[in-house]
Amino acid sequence: MSKEHDLGQKIFEEVGGIGNVSKIAHCMTRVRLGIKDTDKVNVEGLKKAPGVLGVVEDDTLQIIVGPGFVNKVAGAMCDMAGVKLGETLPDNLDENLTQSSAKTGKELVEEKAAATKAALKKKQNNTSGFKRLLKSIANIFVPLIPGFVGAGLIAGIAAILFNNIQAGNLDAGTWTQYVTVLNVIKNGIFAFLVIYVGINTAQEFGGTPVLGGAVGGVTLLMGVTPEFPIKNIFDGSDMVAGQGGIIGVLLAVYLLCVLEKFLRKWIPNSLDIILTPMLALLIIGLFTIFIIMPFAGVISTSLVGSINWIIAKGGLFAGFVLGTLFLPMVMLGLHQVLTPIHVEMIAQDGYTILLPMLAMAGGGQVGASIAIWMRCRKNKPLVTMIKGGLPVGILGIGEPLIYGVTVPLGRPFITACLGGGIGGAIIGFFGNVGAIAIGPSGVALIPLIANNTWFEYVIGLLAAYLGGFILTYLWGVPKDAMEVVEE
Numbered sequence: 001m002s003k004e005h006d007l008g009q010k011i012f013e014e015v016g017g018i019g020n021v022s023k024i025a026h027c028m029t030r031v032r033l034g035i036k037d038t039d040k041v042n043v044e045g046l047k048k049a050p051g052v053l054g055v056v057e058d059d060t061l062q063i064i065v066g067p068g069f070v071n072k073v074a075g076a077m078c079d080m081a082g083v084k085l086g087e088t089l090p091d092n093l094d095e096n097l098t099q100s101s102a103k104t105g106k107e108l109v110e111e112k113a114a115a116t117k118a119a120l121k122k123k124q125n126n127t128s129g130f131k132r133l134l135k136s137i138a139n140i141f142v143p144l145i146p147g148f149v150g151a152g153l154i155a156g157i158a159a160i161l162f163n164n165i166q167a168g169n170l171d172a173g174t175w176t177q178y179v180t181v182l183n184v185i186k187n188g189i190f191a192f193l194v195i196y197v198g199i200n201t202a203q204e205f206g207g208t209p210v211l212g213g214a215v216g217g218v219t220l221l222m223g224v225t226p227e228f229p230i231k232n233i234f235d236g237s238d239m240v241a242g243q244g245g246i247i248g249v250l251l252a253v254y255l256l257c258v259l260e261k262f263l264r265k266w267i268p269n270s271l272d273i274i275l276t277p278m279l280a281l282l283i284i285g286l287f288t289i290f291i292i293m294p295f296a297g298v299i300s301t302s303l304v305g306s307i308n309w310i311i312a313k314g315g316l317f318a319g320f321v322l323g324t325l326f327l328p329m330v331m332l333g334l335h336q337v338l339t340p341i342h343v344e345m346i347a348q349d350g351y352t353i354l355l356p357m358l359a360m361a362g363g364g365q366v367g368a369s370i371a372i373w374m375r376c377r378k379n380k381p382l383v384t385m386i387k388g389g390l391p392v393g394i395l396g397i398g399e400p401l402i403y404g405v406t407v408p409l410g411r412p413f414i415t416a417c418l419g420g421g422i423g424g425a426i427i428g429f430f431g432n433v434g435a436i437a438i439g440p441s442g443v444a445l446i447p448l449i450a451n452n453t454w455f456e457y458v459i460g461l462l463a464a465y466l467g468g469f470i471l472t473y474l475w476g477v478p479k480d481a482m483e484v485v486e487e
Contacts, residue, residue: 004072007051008080011063011073014049016040018081018089023060025086026074027142029053029399030062053389054403059135064404066388067397140200140250141339145438147189147196152437155190156447158182159436190437193343194219194242194249201250207257211281215256216249218285219293232294239289244296246343251296252288256280300344307341311353316429319357323424323464324417326361327402342438351434351450356457357424359441362398363464364419366442368412369393369401370465371472378484396442415476419468426460433457 012018015033020041022034035041038061046055046063051073056062065073078085161179164170189196194216202212221241224230229238263276311318329338338354345352373386382405389400406413427433434450442461449457 002072002076003051004069004076005080007049007065008073008077010049011046011052011077012080014042014045015061016042021081021089023086023088024074024077024081024083025060026070028145029067029070029397030056030064031070031074031077032060032062035061053385053400054407056403059132064399066400067392136204137250137339139204140197143200144189144193144196148438151186151189152435152448154182155186155436156449158186159450160447192217192220194246197246197249198253201253202257205254205257207253207260208277211256211260211277212253214281215252215284215288218288219244219249219252221289230289233290234294239293240297242347244293245300245347246340247300248288248292248296250340252284252292255287255292256284259284301348304341304345304348307345307354308349311357311428312431314428315431316425319360319424319426319428320421321424322354322357323360323364323427324421326358326424327365327398327413327417327420330361330398330402339438345434346436346438349434351436352438353432353434355435355438355441356433356445356449356460357427359396359435359445360423360427360460360464361417361420362393362396362441363423363461364416364421364468365398365401365406366390366393367419367465367468367470368416368472368476369405371469372405372409372412372477372481375473375477376481379481382481394442396444398441409478409481411478412472412476415471416468418471419466420464422467423460423464426463427457430456430460433460 011031011033012021015021015035016037017040020036022036024034025032038057041061043055043057046052051065051069052063053066054064056064074085078087081089083089158179161170161175161182165172165175165179195213196216198212198214198216199209200212201207201216202209219242221230221239224239224241226238231237232239260276260280263279264272267275314321338358342352342355345354369386369390373383373390376382385404386401389404393401402413406416430453432451433453433456435445435448436450437448446454446457
């Protein structure tokens with residue numbers, strides 16, 4: 001059996017069996033499981049499973065296994081359960097698999113789905129409305145991150161080529177065509193991002209995805225020309241395509257979902273397929289153009305302007321605070337709320353000056369982990385964990401180091417955060433260091449740094465490495481972690 005199959009099987013065992021799982025999904029580093037009965041989950045057993053880097057208990061159970069490997073583990077678990085990624089598993093699947101081993105899990109799922117609708121228990125964990133909102137934002141944007149990364153790197157290559165053309169290092173007649181082609185590919189996601197966000201938002205709030213995408217597309221004002229503009233009903237100015245940006249789309253599609261559910265309760269079934277989508281799209285479309293876009297436009301402009309002002313005025317201090325607090329935000333899931341802000345800053349200014357400061361937090365983790373490695377060489381399991389987490393940590397995926405190394409040890413997490421603050425302070429001191437797209441931080445963010453300020457970003461990153469290393473080496477390593485521990 002493969003490693004991913006063995007780990008998937010072990011995860012099922014520790015969460016109470018396949019029958020206790022309602023859904024299997026994953027993000028960049030975590031297998032995300034919907035759990036029916038949380039009392040059956042052996043969290044400590046999960047944490048000790050070989051290959052598991054950490055466990056996060058939220059409205060889904062999140063098992064951190066690292067980038068790349070997570071796809072294989074989740075895929076193996078789906079194969080064992082006989083479902084596709086994100087599909088709902090039926091009740092009593094363990095029992096069904098035992099009684100009918102001749103049938104595949106997929107066949108059992110289809111039989112069960114044809115007979116009944118799965119009624120899943122909801123976790124009664126008193127989750128706050130604010131936390132649910134943050135989780136919804138994460139569910140909307142996390143699936144888009146691979147597109148952000150891929151298109152962002154392509155945009156970075158195009159920017160490098162364009163800068164060299166402008167500097168005279170490359171022949172414009174030869175290379176301009178290549179830059180144009182790269183930008184066309186990049187715009188496949190960024191030019192129509194509001195549509196993708198609309199689709200995901202509708203899925204998250206129980207609406208029809210294609211209608212969500214259509215409402216997102218409304219904000220592009222396709223068909224409007226300078227000769228025949230749409231007027232802002234509040235100030236008489238011409239409406240601008242994309243006005244209100246992602247924030248407006250999130251609000252508009254949420255309202256679409258509310259209206260769609262209301263209409264489906266009252267419209268007869270025979271007319272539902274015709275009237276519900278038409279009325280929902282027409283009403284929300286008009287509301288989006290004349291109310292939400294002007295309103296969200298003011299909010300977006302004010303929000304981005306406020307952040308730019310705080311960073312400009314705060315400089316070194318603002319960078320230190322942002323770099324220090326970002327990792328605790330990651331652990332609490334609060335970091336996802338920043339994604340729409342990054343997107344808006346990129347849309348308005350061409351880059352986000354917030355991301356490079358926050359990226360320093362990962363640098364502090366890397367420096368802290370190297371310090372722990374040097375001081376805890378006799379602790380073989382800890383060293384093995386660090387060896388596995390460092391490469392991806394350097395590339396900007398910090399969760400293996402956070403949950404596998406610094407958080408379990410306690411003090412190194414604090415010194416790592418302070419190291420990130422030092423890097424953030426350096427970025428704040430330089431000022432105007434921005435990223436043209438959202439993607440992994442660390443070294444992987446270098447190609448996305450705007451305005452040829454990559455050197456300043458690298459200095460900040462090295463400062464975060466060094467700060468996390470020195471603080472952890474001197475004050476952050478617990479004595480018991482330095483004791484001899486064999487594999």
